[in-house]
Amino acid sequence: MVSFxxxxxxxxxxxxxxxxxALSLIAFIGGGLxxxxxxxLRLRGGPWLARLVGAWVQLFQGTPLLMQLFLAYFGLALVxxxxxxxxxxxxALTLYTSAFLxxxxxxxxxxxxxxxxxxxxxxxxxxxQALRHVVxxxxxxxxxxxxxxxLVQVVKGTALASVIGFVELTKAGTMITNATLQPFLVYGCxxxxxxxxxxxxxxxxxxxxxxxxxxxx
Numbered sequence: 001m002v003s004f005x006x007x008x009x010x011x012x013x014x015x016x017x018x019x020x021x022a023l024s025l026i027a028f029i030g031g032g033l034x035x036x037x038x039x040x041l042r043l044r045g046g047p048w049l050a051r052l053v054g055a056w057v058q059l060f061q062g063t064p065l066l067m068q069l070f071l072a073y074f075g076l077a078l079v080x081x082x083x084x085x086x087x088x089x090x091x092a093l094t095l096y097t098s099a100f101l102x103x104x105x106x107x108x109x110x111x112x113x114x115x116x117x118x119x120x121x122x123x124x125x126x127x128x129q130a131l132r133h134v135v136x137x138x139x140x141x142x143x144x145x146x147x148x149x150x151l152v153q154v155v156k157g158t159a160l161a162s163v164i165g166f167v168e169l170t171k172a173g174t175m176i177t178n179a180t181l182q183p184f185l186v187y188g189c190x191x192x193x194x195x196x197x198x199x200x201x202x203x204x205x206x207x208x209x210x211x212x213x214x215x216x217x
Contacts (some may be wrong), residue, residue: 004180010189016172017193023168024155026090031097031154032147038102043109043131053102060099066160068092073164089161097154104150108143109135145209152198152205159194169193 042053060068072095073088083091112135120130162171173190177183 004176004182006185009176009180009182009186012176013169013172013186013189013193016167017169017197019166020155020158020168021197023086023089023093023158023161023166024151027093027097027158028151028154030090030094031101034094034098035101035105038098039105039109042102042106057099057103060096061103065092065096065157066163068096069160069164085161085164085166088164089158089166093154093157093161096157097150100150100153101147104146105139105143108139108146111142112138145205148201148208149205152201155197155201156194 038053038056042050045053069089069092072092073083073085076083076088076091116134116138120134125133158168159170161168162174165171167175169190173186177186180186
């Protein structure tokens with residue numbers, strides 16, 4: 001058994017937490033871009049594209065993230081792409097995030113009264129102009145709190161990337177536990193670091209909700 005001080009354990013976990021943050025940001029930003037594209041296709045792409053986007057959303061919402069990580073990791077290998085755990089985790093979490101954000105934003109757009117669309121048409125605004133100048137500014141007030149809140153789920157979801165060998169916070173905790181044989185201490189530190197990452201985000205979502213006067217549903 002290797003002798004580790006508490007600082008040694010915490011320092012190594014902090015180093016691994018950088019990859020948790022990096023993976024979370026990649027998934028959230030990439031998922032946001034893909035989710036926005038899916039939202040626009042659903043709003044403007046016609047009934048068939050809307051159904052296709054709906055099926056995409058249901059697929060990723062209705063299957064475990066763990067299975068999506070396995071499929072991304074082993075599926076890329078089947079098509080001849082020798083993907084690293086980092087690449088597979090980024091792809092899987094980005095697609096997973098895109099489905100949820102697209103659905104969150106769709107609900108926020110639909111929360112804007114239809115009369116706003118009609119008013120925009122009466123002013124001879126195109127679909128893009130109506131969306132940009134009339135609908136999205138109103139939908140944004142509703143969308144920001146749940147969007148920021150969903151980032152917490154993304155951060156916690158990165159823990160599953162450990163099963164395909166990606167060394168983030170949870171995987172590092174397992175490796176340190178195997179070396180120190182102190183699982184309670186190590187996983188307690190892991191939990192503390194996840195809390196330190198997620199609690200400020202949850203608090204920020206609550207503050208944004210109050211400032212934007214978004215009513216609870």
